[in-house]
Amino acid sequence: MAMILTDPFDALVHFQQALDQLRESDWLEAGPSGHGSFPPLNVFRKGDDVVIITEVPGINKSDLRIEAKGNTIRIAGTKSAGHQGKASVHRVERRGGNFDRAISLPIEINPDGIKAECRDGILALFIPRAEHDKPRAITIS
Amino acid sequence: MANQSLEVQQKKEVVAKGEKTVPARYYVPSTDIYETDDALLVVMEVPGVNRNNVEVNLENDDLKVVARIDFSSYDGMEPLYTEYNIGHFARTFSLSQMIDRNNIGAVLNDGVLTLTLEKVQQAQPRKIEIR
Numbered sequence: 010m011a012m013i014l015t016d017p018f019d020a021l022v023h024f025q026q027a028l029d030q031l032r033e034s035d036w037l038e039a040g041p042s043g044h045g046s047f048p049p050l051n052v053f054r055k056g057d058d059v060v061i062i063t064e065v066p067g068i069n070k071s072d073l074r075i076e077a078k079g080n081t082i083r084i085a086g087t088k089s090a091g092h093q094g095k096a097s098v099h100r101v102e103r104r105g106g107n108f109d110r111a112i113s114l115p116i117e118i119n120p121d122g123i124k125a126e127c128r129d130g131i132l133a134l135f136i137p138r139a140e141h142d143k144p145r146a147i148t149i150s
Numbered sequence: 151m152a153n154q155s156l157e158v159q160q161k162k163e164v165v166a167k168g169e170k171t172v173p174a175r176y177y178v179p180s181t182d183i184y185e186t187d188d189a190l191l192v193v194m195e196v197p198g199v200n201r202n203n204v205e206v207n208l209e210n211d212d213l214k215v216v217a218r219i220d221f222s223s224y225d226g227m228e229p230l231y232t233e234y235n236i237g238h239f240a241r242t243f244s245l246s247q248m249i250d251r252n253n254i255g256a257v258l259n260d261g262v263l264t265l266t267l268e269k270v271q272q273a274q275p276r277k278i279e280i281r
Contacts, residue, residue: 066196
């Protein structure tokens with residue numbers, strides 16, 4: 010599905026609809042190690058490569074551990090929430106704890122080329138597709 | 151707390167009192183509220199929001215927070231598999247009279263917005279000495 014973004018007011022709506030359509034599609038498999046559903050992931054294709062984006066508000070870079078082996082990616086870490094020191098609590102909606110999630114991508118990836126960025130509570134993993142896995146155009150002779 | 155394993159919290163969509171005129175969906179940020187001796191702390195999760203895109207408005211007794219995500223970073227990306235949706239965040243809090251309206255601080259760090267609402271002098275607890 011190609012996205013042609015003409016009207017900036019419509020762009021976000023269309024993107025939200027596109028995200029809803031692929032809710033829990035069976036593209037991604039659960040990995041052999043790791044457990045749990047946190048952090049929630051969105052997976053995108055950008056050109057030949059794959060981008061995994063996840064929301065990790067309140068988690069510092071240093072509290073995240075990312076590993077890659079074969080086509081499996083593991084995201085683990087600790088999220089702390091709550092107030093340090095003396096305070097009475099009026100409302101608690103944020104949750105803290107440990108997480109460890111592994112996912113297997115249905116494509117061959119180049120684990121050495123993965124780049125991770127963490128900014129404003131969003132972790133993005135840029136995962137290059139393995140060179141030998143890229144589709145090749147076939148010339149008709 | 152730290153040893154319990156984390157589960158995903160589903161995002162809650164804003165049910166607007168005044169209907170929005172733009173069609174995009176807004177979400178309610180997960181919020182903690184703490185009270186210390188001299189301030190009220192409102193801690194909100196707004197992943198994907200840059201510090202320039204946070205609006206905090208105080209009108210009458212309503213503290214209105216709108217935090218907008220920068221979704222231009224999604225340009226050229228085609229979703230393959232999704233577990234959550236993205237959108238701007240909005241939430242309104244009613245303040246009591248004990249808040250000093252001229253003294254509201256905001257800090258954004260790793261997608262967490264912390265508002266510090268100082269209490270007015272009279273509302274702060276005082277220790278009474280017995281002579």
